[in-house]
Amino acid sequence: SQTIHQWPATLVQPVGSPLSLECTVEGTSNPNLYWYRQAAGRGLQLLFYSVGIGQISSEVPQNLSASRPQDRQFILSSKKLLLSDSGFYLCAWSAIWTSGSRTSDTQYFGPGTRLTVL
Amino acid sequence: QKEVEQNSGPLSVPEGAIASLNCTYSDRGSQSFFWYRQYSGKSPELIMFIYSNGDKEDGRFTAQLNKASQYVSLLIRDSQPSDSATYLCAVSGYRTGTASKLTFGTGTRLQVTL
Numbered sequence: 001s002q003t004i005h006q007w008p009a010t011l012v013q014p015v016g017s018p019l020s021l022e023c024t025v026e027g028t029s030n031p032n033l034y035w036y037r038q039a040a041g042r043g044l045q046l047l048f049y050s051v052g053i054g055q056i057s058s059e060v061p062q063n064l065s066a067s068r069p070q071d072r073q074f075i076l077s078s079k080k081l082l083l084s085d086s087g088f089y090l091c092a093w094s095a096i097w098t099s100g101s102r103t104s105d106t107q108y109f110g111p112g113t114r115l116t117v118l
Numbered sequence: 119q120k121e122v123e124q125n126s127g128p129l130s131v132p133e134g135a136i137a138s139l140n141c142t143y144s145d146r147g148s149q150s151f152f153w154y155r156q157y158s159g160k161s162p163e164l165i166m167f168i169y170s171n172g173d174k175e176d177g178r179f180t181a182q183l184n185k186a187s188q189y190v191s192l193l194i195r196d197s198q199p200s201d202s203a204t205y206l207c208a209v210s211g212y213r214t215g216t217a218s219k220l221t222f223g224t225g226t227r228l229q230v231t232l
Binding site: 034043044046051088099106109114 | 150163206219222223
């Protein structure tokens, strides 16, 4: 079965400090990977997605970046954190399925990292 | 701008009753529709998905889709206190060879009372 890990689980960082959040997936190969952010009281916002090693698509221009150095590893980074970067960061992977003539995929979330920027 | 709308709630139902959660979406090209449950402080957990008009049942959960009305709902039968959570509706328009991009609603908070 597939498992997705994220670390750290919680993080408190000062404004202007760097950030590195890591996500790894087990039990599948070549998954699509996603980074979302959920700010307090708000919906999930897609930040980045990746369909393969080194392939990153950005959804929201900001001071965050993502990398995918290995097939099942996805990293979210920042050189200098802002107060507005606080939130719950979620990594997800998706399983592609086919039913008849229809192909789609389903996303599964990791446990998340709660980031507080002070 | 693709939008997914949900009533934020809280929706309060007594234990054993049917909870009805609703969601509307703006993009007629949306192909797949998902319901996630999120407990406070935890990550979203997939409950079920639907892609054809009509009903889809899984245990106590039934998803309903009406593409003409751009409406999707989730019914929870025999609601239990453990069902108290925020329910997120999400839609996507998957294309083969790319990544799907889910658009989420802000969620409906469900409270099941004793």
